Amino acid sequence: MGPRTADVSAPARLAGPEEGIGADELALATRNHGLPLEAMRYDVTPPGLHYVLTHYDIPYVPQAGAWRLTVDGRVSRPLDLSLADLLSFPQVTTRVTLECAGNGRALLTPRPVSQPWLVEAVGTADWTGVPLRLLLEEAGAAPDAVDVVFTGADHGVERGVEQDYRRALPLAVATGGDPEVLVATTMNGAPLPPQHGRPLRLIVPGWYGMAHVKWLRSVTVSDTSFDGFQQTVAYRLRQTVDDPGEPVTRIAPRALLVPPGFPDFMSRARMVRPGPVTLEGRAWSGQAPVAAVQVSTDGGVSWEPADLEPATPRNRWAWRSWRTAWLATPGDRDLAARAVDADGRVQPLGQRWNRGGFANNAVRWVRVVCADTVADGARPRS
Amino acid sequence: MGPRTADVSAPARLAGPEEGIGADELALATRNHGLPLEAMRYDVTPPGLHYVLTHYDIPYVPQAGAWRLTVDGRVSRPLDLSLADLLSFPQVTTRVTLECAGNGRALLTPRPVSQPWLVEAVGTADWTGVPLRLLLEEAGAAPDAVDVVFTGADHGVERGVEQDYRRALPLAVATGGDPEVLVATTMNGAPLPPQHGRPLRLIVPGWYGMAHVKWLRSVTVSDTSFDGFQQTVAYRLRQTVDDPGEPVTRIAPRALLVPPGFPDFMSRARMVRPGPVTLEGRAWSGQAPVAAVQVSTDGGVSWEPADLEPATPRNRWAWRSWRTAWLATPGDRDLAARAVDADGRVQPLGQRWNRGGFANNAVRWVRVVCADTVADGARPRS
Numbered sequence: 001m002g003p004r005t006a007d008v009s010a011p012a013r014l015a016g017p018e019e020g021i022g023a024d025e026l027a028l029a030t031r032n033h034g035l036p037l038e039a040m041r042y043d044v045t046p047p048g049l050h051y052v053l054t055h056y057d058i059p060y061v062p063q064a065g066a067w068r069l070t071v072d073g074r075v076s077r078p079l080d081l082s083l084a085d086l087l088s089f090p091q092v093t094t095r096v097t098l099e100c101a102g103n104g105r106a107l108l109t110p111r112p113v114s115q116p117w118l119v120e121a122v123g124t125a126d127w128t129g130v131p132l133r134l135l136l137e138e139a140g141a142a143p144d145a146v147d148v149v150f151t152g153a154d155h156g157v158e159r160g161v162e163q164d165y166r167r168a169l170p171l172a173v174a175t176g177g178d179p180e181v182l183v184a185t186t187m188n189g190a191p192l193p194p195q196h197g198r199p200l201r202l203i204v205p206g207w208y209g210m211a212h213v214k215w216l217r218s219v220t221v222s223d224t225s226f227d228g229f230q231q232t233v234a235y236r237l238r239q240t241v242d243d244p245g246e247p248v249t250r251i252a253p254r255a256l257l258v259p260p261g262f263p264d265f266m267s268r269a270r271m272v273r274p275g276p277v278t279l280e281g282r283a284w285s286g287q288a289p290v291a292a293v294q295v296s297t298d299g300g301v302s303w304e305p306a307d308l309e310p311a312t313p314r315n316r317w318a319w320r321s322w323r324t325a326w327l328a329t330p331g332d333r334d335l336a337a338r339a340v341d342a343d344g345r346v347q348p349l350g351q352r353w354n355r356g357g358f359a360n361n362a363v364r365w366v367r368v369v370c371a372d373t374v375a376d377g378a379r380p381r382s
Numbered sequence: 383m384g385p386r387t388a389d390v391s392a393p394a395r396l397a398g399p400e401e402g403i404g405a406d407e408l409a410l411a412t413r414n415h416g417l418p419l420e421a422m423r424y425d426v427t428p429p430g431l432h433y434v435l436t437h438y439d440i441p442y443v444p445q446a447g448a449w450r451l452t453v454d455g456r457v458s459r460p461l462d463l464s465l466a467d468l469l470s471f472p473q474v475t476t477r478v479t480l481e482c483a484g485n486g487r488a489l490l491t492p493r494p495v496s497q498p499w500l501v502e503a504v505g506t507a508d509w510t511g512v513p514l515r516l517l518l519e520e521a522g523a524a525p526d527a528v529d530v531v532f533t534g535a536d537h538g539v540e541r542g543v544e545q546d547y548r549r550a551l552p553l554a555v556a557t558g559g560d561p562e563v564l565v566a567t568t569m570n571g572a573p574l575p576p577q578h579g580r581p582l583r584l585i586v587p588g589w590y591g592m593a594h595v596k597w598l599r600s601v602t603v604s605d606t607s608f609d610g611f612q613q614t615v616a617y618r619l620r621q622t623v624d625d626p627g628e629p630v631t632r633i634a635p636r637a638l639l640v641p642p643g644f645p646d647f648m649s650r651a652r653m654v655r656p657g658p659v660t661l662e663g664r665a666w667s668g669q670a671p672v673a674a675v676q677v678s679t680d681g682g683v684s685w686e687p688a689d690l691e692p693a694t695p696r697n698r699w700a701w702r703s704w705r706t707a708w709l710a711t712p713g714d715r716d717l718a719a720r721a722v723d724a725d726g727r728v729q730p731l732g733q734r735w736n737r738g739g740f741a742n743n744a745v746r747w748v749r750v751v752c753a754d755t756v757a758d759g760a761r762p763r764s
Contacts, residue, residue: 008651008751020402026488027650029408030500033415038439039576048430048575049440055647057420058431106408114648118412158647193430194421265437265540266496268409269390369390 009160012355015111025106025116034120040258040282043124043321044095044188050123051209052195053100053115055165056156059215064191064199069183073149073220076140083185083199089130089138092182094205095318097124097284101208101235101248104364105357112357119256119364122284124318127203129184133175135219141171147226148174150202153215161229167213168226169204179205179317183216205317206250206286208359210235237354245354251286252361253345255293255322255337258282259366270368277326281337283308284319288342293322299334299365300349306337330372336365391542394737397493407488407498416502422640422664425506425703426477426570432505433591434577435482435497437547438538441597446573446581451565455531455602458522465567465581471512471520474564476587477700479506479666483590483617483630486746487739494739501638501746504666506700509585511566515557517601523553529608530556532584535597543611549595550608551586561587561699565598587699588632588668590741592617619736627736633668634743635727637675637704637719640664641748652750659708663719664701665690670724675704681716681747682731688719712754718747 015022021029032053039049061067064083071079100121105112107119136148147168154165174181182203185192192198197214204211210230236245258281261272279297283290289311294303306324309315322337338347351362397404403411414435421431443449446465453461482503487494489501518530529550536547556563564585567574574580579596586593592612618627640663643654661679665672671693676685688706691697704719720729733744 007753008646008649008653010649020404021408022402024648024650026403026411026498027500028648029411030416030498030502031418033434034412036413036436036440036577038442041442046576048432048434048577050430052415052430054418056645057641058418060420060423116408116412118409120412156644156647157653162653194424194428195418195430259439262538263438264390265538266406266410267390267392268406271390271539271544371389 009157012159013113014355015113017110021106021116022113025113028115032115034117035123037120037256037259040256044126045123047188047193050125050196051098051100051121053121053209054154054195055158056154058194059153061194061198061215067199069200069216070218071135071139072218074142074145074223075221076142077138079135079139086130086183086185089134091128092131092180093126093128094180094182094203095124095126095314096203096205097122097317097319098209098212099251099254101210101358102356104360104362107362108351108353108357108360112355114357125187126189127182127184128186128189129182129203132181132183132202132219133177135183136175136221139221141175141221142223144223145171145221146224147171147222149220149222149226149228150213150216151218151220152213153217158229159233163229165213165230166228167211167230168222168228169211173204208248208251208286210248234356235358236356237358238356239354241355248358251284252359253283253285253287253290253339253341253347254361255283255339255347256281256364257335257337257366260335260368270366272328272368272370274328274330274370274372277328278323279326279335280321280323282319283322283337283339285339285341287345289316290320290339291342292340293337294340295324295335295337297326297333297335300336303338328370330370333368333370334365335368336363338363391539394541395495396737397495399492403488403498404495407495410497414497416499417505419502419638419641422638426508427505429570429575432507432578433480433482433503435503435591436536436577437540438536440576441535443576443580443597449581451582451598452600453517453521454600456524456527456605457603458524459520461517461521468512468565468567471516473510474513474562475508475510476562476564476585477506477508477696478585478587479504479699479701480591480594481633481636481666483592483740484738486742486744489744490733490735490739490742494737496739507569508571509564509566510568510571511564511585514563514565514584514601515559517565518557518603521603523557523603524605526605527553527603528606529553529604531602531604531608531610532595532598533600533602534595535599540611541615545611547595547612548610549593549612550604550610551593555586590630590633590668592630616738617740618738619740620738621736623737630740633666634741635665635667635669635672635721635723635729636743637665637721637729638663638746639717639719639748642717642750652748654710654750654752656710656712656752656754659710660705661708661717662703662705665704665719665721666701667721667723669727671698672702672721673724674722675719676722677706677717677719679708679715679717682718685720710752712752715750715752716747717750718745720745
């Protein structure tokens, strides 16, 4: 007997103590990419800078006009829709900050071996599409429905299971009005780029990225709980292999700094000049809205409130900017921001570990070196 | 005395035997990104999929209309140009395949510690701009000029040297007609995205990426050889630390496969079904044009010619597609393509090592698992 599908997959594992990033993690890191954090200066992330994570390959769709979306399962009127059909429904535009559920994974100890994000797996876009609830109304979803299952065109093997990427939402979330789930056809006013789901994707404001199924081909209403791989095996908060775990859902509160000053190429350490520095960044939450951002410039000894952009309907599901003044004096400084949400949740200083490395929102420190001379930089290292 | 600029930089080094990718290499890999190789199917790389390497931060340029480009040094009429001024010169569009000089670095043994590319640091775009030779004519470059120096707005520290990113070209290259160097303002018909040099960059068809200075602010004609960091310290082909080395210049011939079949999420191993498979990919060279592409499906025992897209003026500096038929039979297969250029250069099977990991064009093998069953994939790994 020849090779089997399972032969290309290894079980999930944790990195050993001191184990460097492996060839498999690197292969993911070179394909997928984060938001360079200096680009948090833009309210809406410019094309190509928004984070991207693709489980398998990016499907090749040279003829978007031929794409079909089906709505079927426990419905009274199954739908088979072209892009033109979708555009005949009312269109809604929502500004959404998307974050990968695995953001921060590579900073955990022990490190779950998977896509090795630091904290840059985030981005914000204006997504336009038809509210999913209108499609489900049109199709007549059955009152006994439990889950709505979304299937993408991306196909591959994961932990020995060959699959199309597939996730579900409870019917109440799929038909909810706040957040309103979209079947999106444009990103920042342009057709979706291939890596963001061309020509169609789901947008679930406030939820981690795994829910926003890209290259969407079918919506299936089900009267049973969906037990597919990405729902019951992946994307669970587990402490042990046998733990069934809780599902990963909404984005935990997080604030990040635009790294101040300028970097060293290799170490990425930051340099600033002595004097006044504006510290700025972004904060977001898919749970209760961000209520405050606090900044520490002394390694966590003290935390001071930053000026936070007011909440508006426009930024309900998107990040908000914050800023504060800092007087840099010579020495090594550890800076960080942390978000506090309206339910009083504060970003933790320590890690909240789980085997998948999901939904971790520990405070991220930025080491800044404030040099007391400006002239020595022009000379090569002696 | 407080910290100095040099304190944030460590000397260049090689990874030890079995040393995994480090935190510094990972920080670069999460910011910069390659072309997912399945996207080689597009003649012109869609926005956001083209490889990106930024030494420091991406400069923030909210008001591109205020940008100025100066042309000075050994010229009779120094220029100080707005974007509108640049657009009053004749505009040329050239399709160019850009590749990072460090592409393939992470596959070398020992591995130079830097941006850890596998082989995906490549992309193709249509760049539009004014030929540099017209600007140098307008300014009246002195006949005794040697180098033309290009300064970008990206600022940082590298190996202890604080610097704006700066590179030079010999006057004959800067004023040459084939390739014709461009000061580009558009990429694929749109303004340059921030990560590709908004609002201005240099395009030097056929040269590795380090020559294509982004966020271009000044062009300085010099009667001496430029000895800046990126010219005489970085981007040299050295065997030892003390070796002055040869400069990195034009892109060595390379062919790559669009990975066939579908991948495993974590291992990135490829699966195909038994039966006919079209193998396809791209080939390019900044030296003599690609004359042939050869494919091996048996780990290098034999090489067969592929069908290569004919050379045209349009693709002189861009990749060309190639394809060939393959009958997949059950088992593990090692596939590769290699380019042969018009001067008879063949991509090597073994590495051509140097301390920077530059200009390496060793043949890249793709392991493909052809499973003799299709049904087992639907079951979880037992």
